[in-house]
Amino acid sequence: MGRTTKFALLLVFTAGLFYLPIASAQTGVTPHAGKLQDGATYLIEVPANWNGTLFLYSHGYVAPGAANPAEDVGDPATRAFMLGSGYALAGSSYATTGWAIQQAIPDQIAVLGIFHKIVGHPKRTIAWGHSLGGMITAGLIQRFPHDFDAALPMCGVVSGAVATWNTALDAAFAFEVLLAPGSGLQVVNIAQPSTNLDISEEFLAAAQGTAQGRARIALAAALGNLPGWFTPTSPEPAPTDYASQEMNQFLWDQQVDFPFVFAFRAELEARAGGNGSWNTGVDFREQLAKSIDLEEVVALYEAAGLDLNTDLETLNRASRISADPPAFEYLVKNITFDGQINIPVLTLHTKGDGLVVVQNESAYRHVVDEEGNGELLRRDFIDRAGHCAFTPAETIAAVEKLVDRLNTGRWHEPTAAELNASAAALGPAFNIFATAAGVVPAPPAFIDFIPSPYLRPFDLGDDDRGRGRGGDGRGDDNRGGDSY
Secondary structure, eight states: OOHHHHHHHHHHHHHTOOOOSSOSOOTTEEEEEEEOTTSOEEEEEEETTOOSEEEEEEOOOOOTTSOOOOOSSSOHHHHHHHHHTTOEEEEEOOSSSSSTHHHHHHHHHHHHHHHHHHTOOOSEEEEEEETHHHHHHHHHHHHOGGGOSEEEEESOOTTOHHHHHHHHHHHHHHHHHHHOTTSOOOSSSOSOHHHHHHHHHHHHHHHHTSHHHHHHHHHHHHTTTOOSOOOTTSOOOOTTOHHHHHHHHHHHIIIIIHHIIIIIHHHHHHHHTSOOOOOTTOOHHHHHHTSTTHHHHHHHHHHHTOOHHHHHHHHHHSOOOOOOHHHHHHHHHTTOOOOOOOSOEEEEEEEEOSSSOTTHHHHHHHHHHHTTOGGGEEEEEEEEESTTOOOHHHHHHHHHHHHHHHHHSSOOOOOHHHHHHHHHTTOTTTSEEEETTEEEEOOOOEEOOOOOOOSSOOOTTOTTTTTTTTOOSSOOOSSTTOOO
8 A cells, every 4th residue: 555545545534534435515604703812713513493502622733734624523423413403513724733632722712712603602511522632622521621511532542642652662572673673663762753663663573474574463463452343344353363463463553553553653653752652660560461452463473383481571671762751741741630520521432443453432431430530421432343343323322321410410321222212313324334345335333332441551640650751770660560
């Protein structure tokens, strides 16, 4: 796959957008568009039958240099339903692309201010968004708790920036040490992102061609809890189909994840003024033991005739990476979560997400529970591979569950089967999924599911905030692989 084609596919994954053939034109809707002071653009749409509720949408990661229009909803089908149901929509482009948390949060608040001036004050304001936009959604309600009444972070990076980039470092570090030693591949302080990505993909392709290489790809993937399921319209591989699981992990690396860990990290480092991640003190043997991919790795190592203990010892003895303190502080600020929610929050995630793994929900749940706010948080899961791979019907079912919580003052607890029935009742126009080959029917796939722990948790409630970041000699990585 060529670089241009691959980045086009990546943009679909990262933005969480699956465009569907429902006409975007809608009668009785008043649009407002313009530009914020920092250059970001905004879009507001208000239906004639506005019910007083505003949904503020935060879009996902946009690759550096890519087109960056203002967005106020994730897909046209959901847009048609929301506007037809009387909800107003709003959102901005953010002033920059890449890891734009620093610009996105004030830009989104600025859009609220514009809405208040040109439309009026909503009775309710609900924050929602996909992927990085899910992280921004959680950040908005943390930083501006009195401006929102509820939130719906979807496929969100809700483990926080420190945890996310530490986990990415673990997988990249294992790949470089075991599969690309001496190659010049940079896992941090990336000087030439495009060249660095080329090196990583060259060695990834070579490794995929041997049993030993595939086993080591699986080990690196396991350190990030990468699922062995890639294609949204395919069934999940059987629990013991380790060859298929590894092939899917290879596809995640090749087509989605490696551009982030070996190229787009450079954009973050430029923002932060250095490397904000560390692996000092990480015991990779312990991390693997807690991974969802442990059995796969053991089986593939045995099939390849490799000694897993030897490779784990190689990783544990390898020279480690410390964080630059100012860059670490930048990640903490942009953004890490403290669990201080005071409004209803419903999260939505696919089970087989290989870009923002479903264990993000475990990390967020833990910090919210630690602060005693667990009653305000609910989580729903979709039994499907893919990042932000929701049908419009599934998104709408989640919206209706959250709105019901606001209307009644309590969570009703529909089962997965009941949520699927609600989504199915929306009809075939909303129970569809866009693929490269065209639009296909997709039945609702809510599932009763509890994700495993996040492997490298970090949050603002940690007593030992930041230890290990500066190479202090103690090798404490902030509770590294604690089970949450």
